[in-house]
Amino acid sequence: MKVTILGAGVIGVTSAYYLAKAGHQVTVIDRQSGPALETSFANAGEVSFGYCSPWAAPGIPRKALKWLFMEHAPLVLRPKVDYAMLSWMVRMLLNCTSERYAINKSRMLRLADYSRVSLAELRAETSIAYDERMQGTLQLFRTQAQLDASAKDVKALAADGIPYDVLDREGCIRMEPALRHVSDKIVGGLLTPKDETGDCFKFTNALAAKCASMGVAFDYGRQIKGLVVEAGQAKGVVTDTGTVLLSDAVVVALGSYSPLLLKPFGIKLPVYPVKGYSLTIPITDASRAPESTVMDETYKIAITRLGDRIRVGGMAEISGYTNDLGPARRKTLEHSVSDLFPGGDLKAANYWSGLRPMTPDGTPVIGATNIRNLFLNTGHGTLGWTMSTGSARVLTDVVGGRKADIDVSDLSLSRYGR
Known part of the structure; x- marks a missing residue:
């Protein structure tokens, strides 16, 4: 054909x-x-088979209101007269229930786990290299409330047979030794050990x-x-x-x-662009750089090791088909990575944005x-x-x-x- x-x-x-x-x-x-x-081109560098969740989740509407007043908000909304934007947002809000979240997450995990097996087979077939690492994703919690709220994700992972490990502060440091320098800023984490990292480009x-x-x-x-x-x-x-x-x-x-x-x-087709940003930073001090991917839950930002670089990516900006590089978003990326892993040269970083195609569920x-x-x-x-x-x-x-x-x-x- x-x-x-x-x-x-x-x-x-x-x-x-x-x-x-x-x-x-x-x-x-x-x-x-x-x-x-x-x-x-320059996404967060995660291959997140376990850390795989819908944005539409219980509590998101309440959190979104709080984020509107945060300096380093993970969500930015620039409303405009756009029926597609409004329709997508309404559909997403309708998915922010416990029942819908469980259905959507299970469906996503099913496809992601199938992709995990498929990627391993593809890698064996082709022998392609892309700065890949197989050391998992650490979802990092700065507060006890975040750690407690991870119970719903743990339940979904367990139900679908996805390996995970709930870690205390010391467990996080064992996985990511550079965190010992900022141990007072974390309370624990959720490790999904089958996750991978690499350069998508x-x-x-x-x-x-x-x-x-x-x-x-x-x-x-x-x-x-x-x-x-x-x-x-x-x-x-x-x-x-x-x-x-x-x-x-x-x-x-x-x-x-x-x-x-x-x-x-x-x-x-209920797909709408949700803009994300990234920084690619040369590593100057490997002892203060991540080993794999750390997801900073407070700012919804992923900090990933790509060879001799750190890729910092995240945030969700709902602003239509715009691809400008706002300085405020860069400051948020810089704040998250410098607060946890100050092992790179921020002045030499490459700043980028891309439009993620999001469905409401x-x-x-x-x-x-x-x-x-x-x-x-x-x-x-x-x-x-x-x-x-x-x-x-x-x-x-x-x-x-x-x-x-x-x-x-x-x-x-x-x-x-x-």
């Missing part, structure tokens, strides 16, 4: 790998000059090179203008050159921009649409790399008409109804 994938981020490239492996003829189109140059580029060796064609620097749909069936893609690329199947993996492409065809949208031969693999939010390999395998099974290894009945767009 001839398959065209729209988007060369980590989701599009992993989709290309598994589709090519299954024997399909694959072409990937992207407006950038190479792979992983947008949201996948390096990973995606290495995998794209492997895909090319398998016959995948990459068409860079081409703007996607629309789809060719005839008699309820996707036939191909129109680009800025006016060329119609005919396909047997089209996969939309355009992240936050997926809804804009689909809207003219009556497909209402936290789970990506993977599968068929009501237009024949048109498939989706998008809406992964902050967990695109974490869920990429499992999502790509699910997509490949759906495109090929095969039964997937996991339950995929609640992953498609149909879960949102008509």
Whole structure:
């Protein structure tokens, strides 16, 4: 089958790998000059199979009100006259119940654990390197209230058989020795030992090179203008050159921009951009740098070791399709990392932002649409790399008409109804 994938981020490239492996003829189109140059470029560096939770959670509405008045707030809201923003926010608030949180988290953990197994297999098959480490994620609590509130996550992890360990202050220091310098600032943590870290940009580029060796064609620097749909069936893609690329199947993996492409065809995809920021900092003192990923629960910021660099990423800014680099967000990243791990050169840091494609319930949208031969693999939010390999395998099974290894009945767009 001839398959065209729209988007060369980590989701599009992993989709290309598994589709090519299954024997399909694959072409990937992207407006950038190479792979992983947008949201996948400088993410937090986490591959969080265990630390995998929906943003919509009990207590979030109350916390959000408090965050509005914090100097270093994990959530920033810039409201505007935008029906898509309002609709997405209302749907997200409706998911902030204990019942919905449990359902959504379990669904996300199922896909994430499948991705954990798939990534290990892919790494063995390809031998690609990307500053990877397999030392887990430490969710770090600065207050007893945060530690107590982690009970709901522990319950979900236990229910799905995901390994975890609740640590006291000394246990956190054993996992991350640099924390001994700031031991008075922490009370404990939640360790998910199967989590990994690495450079998503390096990973995606290495995998794209492997895909090319398998016959995948990459068409860079081409703007996607629309789809060719005839008699309820996707036939191909129109680009800025006016060329119609005919396909047997089209996969939309355009992240936050997926809804804009689909809207003219009556497909209402509840994905909205939630902006995240990162700093990439050269390490000057390894004894004061993290060994793996530490999630600073107070500021919702991940601090990750990437070789000789520290990647600091996080925050959620709801401001539409804007990609400016506000100085206030940089100060928050700098505050979190310098407070815990002052082992890098902040003056030499690279500052970046990207638009995460978020669904209201936290789970990506993977599968068929009501237009024949048109498939989706998008809406992964902050967990695109974490869920990429499992999502790509699910997509490949759906495109090929095969039964997937996991339950995929609640992953498609149909879960949102008509």
